[in-house]
Amino acid sequence: MEAAAVASPGSGLRYLPPINPAQKRQRSRSATAGAFATTRRQPRAAVACRRPHRVEAAAAARDSGGSGDSSHCSGGVRSRKRLAVFVSGGGSNFRSIHEATAAGGKASSGDVVALVTDKPGCGGAEYARRSGIPVVLFPRSKSAPEGVPTAQLLNALRDLRVDFVLLAGYLKLIPSELVQAYPRSVLNIHPSLLPAFGGKGYYGLKVHKAVIASGARYSGPTVHFVDEQFDTGRTLAQRVVPVLADDTPEQLAARVLHEEHHVYVEAVAALCEDRIVWREDGVPLIRTQTNPDAYA
Numbered sequence: 518m519e520a521a522a523v524a525s526p527g528s529g530l531r532y533l534p535p536i537n538p539a540q541k542r543q544r545s546r547s548a549t550a551g552a553f554a555t556t557r558r559q560p561r562a563a564v565a566c567r568r569p570h571r572v573e574a575a576a577a578a579r580d581s582g583g584s585g586d587s588s589h590c591s592g593g594v595r596s597r598k599r600l601a602v603f604v605s606g607g608g609s610n611f612r613s614i615h616e617a618t619a620a621g622g623k624a625s626s627g628d629v630v631a632l633v634t635d636k637p638g639c640g641g642a643e644y645a646r647r648s649g650i651p652v653v654l655f656p657r658s659k660s661a662p663e664g665v666p667t668a669q670l671l672n673a674l675r676d677l678r679v680d681f682v683l684l685a686g687y688l689k690l691i692p693s694e695l696v697q698a699y700p701r702s703v704l705n706i707h708p709s710l711l712p713a714f715g716g717k718g719y720y721g722l723k724v725h726k727a728v729i730a731s732g733a734r735y736s737g738p739t740v741h742f743v744d745e746q747f748d749t750g751r752t753l754a755q756r757v758v759p760v761l762a763d764d765t766p767e768q769l770a771a772r773v774l775h776e777e778h779h780v781y782v783e784a785v786a787a788l789c790e791d792r793i794v795w796r797e798d799g800v801p802l803i804r805t806q807t808n809p810d811a812y813a
């Protein structure tokens with residue numbers, strides 16, 4: 518069952534009774550079939566634990582609304598970050614991020630609290646259901662009329678107190694309402710060294726075919742912040758792999774994907790640990806865990 522959007526036990530989604538007529542109007546505009554509660558809480562920017570020289574404090578951390586979980590950083594208590602992962606395919610990046618959020622994992626300051634997909638039968642969605650993670654179908658379209666529209670997705674993310682959105686092989690354009698609701702808080706992974714081989718039409722094996730056809734000797738994944746267009750947001754992290762003379766697109770894809778799993782987990786760990794700082798010119802940097810003045 519993909520009831521109007523969410524189908525998972527213990528998802529935390531509640532149906533709130535109307536409090537006043539204005540809220541009732543708001544809910545009837547943005548929610549369907551009683552699947553979601555509306556909340557009035559807006560995401561709130563928080564400062565990083567330390568402000569390095571010549572960079573502004575990251576607006577990358579948010580108050581996660583008193584989830585009760587916390588960890589410590591120099592100078593205070595830091596709340597665990599709540600993650601929504603968007604997937605259209607097999608979901609291997611989603612799985613590696615989910616595994617890294619387990620106790621002792623590399624991103625153990627985060628929790629995956631929702632899986633959003635446009636393809637309810639994809640491997641990522643099936644893994645989420647098996648793991649007890651709520652699945653949200655987005656967007657609503659002719660081929661997926663049970664999907665939710667953008668306003669209802671935003672309500673669901675707020676209800677689940679999502680801090681960060683992670684695109685991991687999600688193939689639809691993220692609407693500007695979502696980008697604006699989560700400033701500096703939506704990441705994507707792309708399987709080429711952006712700005713090369715990015716933009717509309719560049720996804721999956723198409724990217725690797727184009728890299729091989731170009732004669733490029735190096736490729737690799739890019740983790741970037743998401744803006745309103747495909748693949749033009751600020752680069753956060755990259756890894757390089759060789760393109761071999763006799764590579765098939767599938768072989769290159771496997772080599773790049775292996776690096777994706779590492780670089781995305783490291784970027785997510787930095788996000789969850791408030792280790793992303795913004796240089797004066799708008800470039801995001803990852804502070805290392807060991808030296809607050811060094812950047813990865």
Ligand SMILES: Nc1nc2c(c(=O)[nH]1)N[C@@H](CN(C=O)c1ccc(C(=O)N[C@@H](CCC(=O)O)C(=O)O)cc1)CN2
Nearest residue numbers: 687688689690691707716717718720744745746747748
């Ligand atoms: N607002 C943004 N939305 C999304 C971004 C982004 O940077 N900003 N990244 C993409 C992911 N992406 C590559 O990283 C990407 C995905 C899909 C396409 C594309 O051309 N899609 C086709 C449809 C494919 C399908 O549904 O099977 C299309 O739109 O015609 C390009 C780049 C996620 N969203």
Ligand SMILES: NCC(=O)N[C@@H]1O[C@H](COP(=O)([O-])[O-])[C@@H](O)[C@H]1O
Nearest residue numbers: 606607608609610686707708720721
């Ligand atoms: N432009 C977006 C794009 O091409 N994304 C790519 O889709 C694959 C998803 O794999 P996964 O479902 O196994 O994580 C990954 O290689 C990811 O970089």
